[in-house]
Amino acid sequence: MTKQKAMLIDIKRCIGCLSCETACKQLHGFSTAPEPTLSDTAFTVVETRGGTFVRKVCMHCNDPACASACPVGAIGKTAMGPVVYNADKCIGCRYCMLACPYQVPRYQWTKLAPFVKKCDMCAERVEAGKPTACAEACPVEATIFGDRDTLIGEAWTRIRDDSSYVPRIYGLEELGGGSVLFVSDVPFEKLGFKPAPTGNQPMPTLTASALGDSPKVVIMGGTILSALYWVTQRRHEVALAEAEEKATINRSRGKRS
Amino acid sequence: MIARIKSEITLWRVIIAIIFVTGLYATYIRFFEGFRASTNLSDQMPWGLWVGLGTLCGIGLSAAGFGISAAVYLLGMERYRPILRASILISFLGYLTVMVGYLYEIGLPWRFWHPIVMWNHRSMLFDVCICIMTYTTVLTFEFAPAVIEKLPWKAFRETVLRYHHKILIAVVLAGVLLSSMHQSYLGGLFLIARGKIHPLWYSQYMHALFYLSAIPAGLALTVMAIYLSMRSLNVRVDFSILSDCGRMIQMLLIVYAFFKFLDLVSNQALGYAFQRTSEAGYFWLEVLLFLAIPIFLLSYDFVRSNPERLYWTSAIVVAGFMVDRLNVSINSLQTAMGTHYVPKWTELASSVLVIAAGVIAFRYAVIYLDILPKMTAKPATRWISNAGVPAQA
Numbered sequence: 089m090t091k092q093k094a095m096l097i098d099i100k101r102c103i104g105c106l107s108c109e110t111a112c113k114q115l116h117g118f119s120t121a122p123e124p125t126l127s128d129t130a131f132t133v134v135e136t137r138g139g140t141f142v143r144k145v146c147m148h149c150n151d152p153a154c155a156s157a158c159p160v161g162a163i164g165k166t167a168m169g170p171v172v173y174n175a176d177k178c179i180g181c182r183y184c185m186l187a188c189p190y191q192v193p194r195y196q197w198t199k200l201a202p203f204v205k206k207c208d209m210c211a212e213r214v215e216a217g218k219p220t221a222c223a224e225a226c227p228v229e230a231t232i233f234g235d236r237d238t239l240i241g242e243a244w245t246r247i248r249d250d251s252s253y254v255p256r257i258y259g260l261e262e263l264g265g266g267s268v269l270f271v272s273d274v275p276f277e278k279l280g281f282k283p284a285p286t287g288n289q290p291m292p293t294l295t296a297s298a299l300g301d302s303p304k305v306v307i308m309g310g311t312i313l314s315a316l317y318w319v320t321q322r323r324h325e326v327a328l329a330e331a332e333e334k335a336t337i338n339r340s341r342g343k344r345s
Numbered sequence: 346m347i348a349r350i351k352s353e354i355t356l357w358r359v360i361i362a363i364i365f366v367t368g369l370y371a372t373y374i375r376f377f378e379g380f381r382a383s384t385n386l387s388d389q390m391p392w393g394l395w396v397g398l399g400t401l402c403g404i405g406l407s408a409a410g411f412g413i414s415a416a417v418y419l420l421g422m423e424r425y426r427p428i429l430r431a432s433i434l435i436s437f438l439g440y441l442t443v444m445v446g447y448l449y450e451i452g453l454p455w456r457f458w459h460p461i462v463m464w465n466h467r468s469m470l471f472d473v474c475i476c477i478m479t480y481t482t483v484l485t486f487e488f489a490p491a492v493i494e495k496l497p498w499k500a501f502r503e504t505v506l507r508y509h510h511k512i513l514i515a516v517v518l519a520g521v522l523l524s525s526m527h528q529s530y531l532g533g534l535f536l537i538a539r540g541k542i543h544p545l546w547y548s549q550y551m552h553a554l555f556y557l558s559a560i561p562a563g564l565a566l567t568v569m570a571i572y573l574s575m576r577s578l579n580v581r582v583d584f585s586i587l588s589d590c591g592r593m594i595q596m597l598l599i600v601y602a603f604f605k606f607l608d609l610v611s612n613q614a615l616g617y618a619f620q621r622t623s624e625a626g627y628f629w630l631e632v633l634l635f636l637a638i639p640i641f642l643l644s645y646d647f648v649r650s651n652p653e654r655l656y657w658t659s660a661i662v663v664a665g666f667m668v669d670r671l672n673v674s675i676n677s678l679q680t681a682m683g684t685h686y687v688p689k690w691t692e693l694a695s696s697v698l699v700i701a702a703g704v705i706a707f708r709y710a711v712i713y714l715d716i717l718p719k720m721t722a723k724p725a726t727r728w729i730s731n732a733g734v735p736a737q738a
Contacts, residue, residue, distance in 0.1 A: 127388070153537055159474055161465035179459045180452020182391035183470045187537045191682070194388050195452070198381045202452040285540030294536045295469050298529075298552050302472075306522050313419050313518055320421030 092267065093169045093214055094236035095223055096243055097143050099272035099279065100253065101230035104134055104141035111225030115210070128194045131207040132222055137279045140272075143231065145222075146171060146192045146207035147259055148267035151290030157187035162204075169236065169267035170209035178203060189263060189285055209267065236267060243271050264290030361701060368698020371691035375449055383691040389684035390675070394692040397674035399446035399699065401531055402667050403439055404477065405555070408563030410436025410484060411524035418517045424589070427582055430491060430716045431574070432567045437484040438703040438710075444481060445699050469533045476527030483520040487513075491714045529556035535673060543624045543677040544614040550604075551673075557604060558635070561597035562666035564590050565639075565659035570707065571717065572656040578708065580717040588649045594662060595643035602636045627668070627676045635665025 106122055112132050113120045123130040125144070132145040148171045155163040155171065162177035163184060180202055185193045196202035210220040218224075223233035232239065240260065247253040250273075258270040262284040272279065286294060375383040386393045413432040416422040448454040460474040490509060496502050532555025535542055548554065568590050574580040609615045618625050639662045648654045679685055710716055 156465075156467045157470065157537055158465055159468045159471035160459045160463040161468075162463075177459060177463050178453065179456045181450070181470060182452070183468075183534070185388065185391035186535075186541075189540060191389070195380075195391065197386065197388075198379060200377075200379045202380060282540065291537055291539070292467060294539055294549070295533065296467070297549070298533045298536055299467070299469065299472065302526060306526065309522055309525060310518065313415070313521060317419045317514060317518070320419065323421065 092167075092236040093209075093233065094148075094239045094267040094269060095145075095209070095220060096232050096234075096239040096269045096271070097145075098230045098232075098246065099140060099142060099270060099274065100250075101228050102134070102141040102143065103228055103230070104136065105227065106134055107225040107227060108132055108143065108222035108231055109134060111221040112207075115221040126192065126194055126206075128196045128205040131205065135280070138274075140274050140279060142279045145268060146209070147190050147263075148207075148209050149263060149290070150266055151264045151292055152266075153187040153189055153263075153291035154184035154193060156292035156295060157183045159183065166211060166215075168211070168214050170211040170214060171267075172208045172211045173204055173206060175203050180204075187291065189282075189291055236269075239269060243269055246271055261288045264288065361705070364694075364697055364701045367690075367694040368701070371694035372449075372698065374691050375695060376454075380452065383689065383695075385686055385689045385692070387684060387686070389682040390678065390686040392674060393686055394671075394675070394688035394696060395446055395450045397671045398667065398696050399450065400443055401670040401674055403443040403446060403700075404528065404531055405559040405562050405666060405670060406566045406663065407436040407439025407443075408524065408528055408559040409567040410439075410487070410563070411480075411521050412560050412563060413567070414487065414517050415521045418514060419521070425586060427718060428567065428571055428586055428590075430488075431571055431711070432563075433484065433487050434491070434707060434710055434716055435567055435570055436563075437481075437488045438706055440477065440481040440484055441706075442699045442703045443477065445702075446696070449695055449699075469530055469536070473527050473530045473534065476523050476530065480520060480523040480527065483516055483523060486516050487520065491710070491716060495714060525556060528559045529553060531555050532673075538678070541678055541681040542673070543617070543680065544612065545609070545617050545624055545628045546673050546677040548608045548612055548614075550608055554601070554605060554608065557597070557601040558666065558669060561594045561601065562635075562662060564594050564597070565662035565666070568594070568659040569656055569663065572652055572659075574711050574717055575652070578711050578717075579720045580711060581720045582717055584650075584652055587652070587655060591643050591649040591655050591658070594659070595640055598636055598640050598643075598662070602640065605636075622680075624676065624680065627672050631665060631668045631672055633665070634661055635669055639665065 109122060109130065109132055110120050113130065116129075116131070118129040123133055125135070126133055132143060135142050135144055148165070148169060150165065152163065152165060152171050155161075155165060158178075159181060160177045160179055162174045162179075163171060164174070165171045180195075182193075182195060182204070184204060185191075185195065193204050193206045195204055210218070213220065219233035220231075223231045226232070232242070234242075240257065243257045243260075247255055247257075252273045254272050254275055256271075256276065258272070258276050258281060259266050259268050263286060265288075270276070270281075277283070285291070371383065380386055384393060384395075409432040413425050413429050417426050417429050448457060451457065460471055461478070465471045486509075490506055493502055493505055493509075529552035531552075533552035535547070535551055536549070539547060568587050571580075571582055571587060575582060609618070618628050639658055642648045642654075642658045642661075648658055675686060
């Protein structure tokens, strides 16, 4: 069994050198000019929030909202952890962008054949046993790559050994957890991490309950409608028979007189 | 000669010409220059007017077809038979406009068929796609007799219509279920956007609310279309049927208003309606147009029994419904997404083009097919009688 991989991002250690951003852009052949937010040519950026550097990147959820939303199943989570996008399936509906609670997927708005763009956690490199480009580039180990279990242990160690850390690993359980983990010395709420809309429940559960009801509704609705139709037909038949009876009586009366 | 040409140029023809020229130009920009040139969509507002107006309003306003066909075929409410075909035609054309709109919306329109072969049963949008495609087929089937009965080949006509009649009820039943599913799934699309949608609209029962609101809106559009046909297309319908539709619209709106209110209370979202935010403003506009004004007006007999007044009241219902769908799909998202989206003229022009094409198709169908009873004394040559059974004569 392959072990799930993950990235641990330590906000306290980050020095804002943008090496991760540059490495990512170089790997994908984009211009290395830094960008303020995620874009179709910036799959990770380092934002500054009140003097603290906060990396923004796909969280690679364990049960991703984008993957559940995609009508053609173009997005999926691999056994190793990365949430990957299959451009050959995509129709460009952009529902993944609406669904993602972290607002990560970006679209190539300027292209005539536009695709969705987002971090794929260097799925090919990971498959080949290499770390992600950003983790490899980080000079201060603010982003490290490894087995998810090992990294969780490492995160707790850092939190235990240094009391300035917030005692929480963001991404461990939020929305069902994911393959990108954050530790920080500043409360996450102050760094633009929004409260998880469904707590520790994965986002797809929101849709699943509504979809799960539909077989029941269809079976019940179908039965009720069929029954109503039967009643309608029966009434129709009875009315016809009565009219016929009346007509026969009238005819026989007519004969007698 | 010039006088004749002049007499051909009427106000509506000029308007239609403008709609077609601008719409076709907008279409050119969409397909040959891309989204950036043709829309104001962004990473913060991935869905805009095309989804809000084209799909959500288009499908919602086409809800009368399944409502009336359920009433007539399944519940035996024969009273509504005269407007059955018109409502099915409206739904059919409505769904066709949505199908065309779908090609504008998706980034890779030549892959429109992907959802048919690439399934993701966990996706609300997948279910919407499949339901809409299947139901459009059902509508084609339900509408087909109006065309087939006009074909010149008698034997073919009669054979096809006999088999058509045999499976009609089953198809109608399937159509009602399919409609109920995707009318609500359209609301279900937004369930996963929890945390982004403003609390005045987000609810775990959004799908149910979408379903409840679509039926009165669809009926209102049918009333409008039939009124206009009566006024300008030499068509005669017993007006009391439309009056009854008015009463039904009011009843359904009251039911919707009740559940919407209940939902707001149970989600503790009612307070948001009294904040000084633009969302609250949009919310009250929706409440006024879709619920308060129509429910108030339709409770008066002098509104219901007057064609023109009923027409304008229905127009308010339709407008209110559109405000509701645009609120859910655009206005409710702006704050959380940190953006302000105003559609580009090209988005509006192309949407209006598709809608106008639907309206024109409706007009010619009513003129050339037996959709609504004609005023002229010429006896109808319909193979299916008004009672839906093969004509004996």
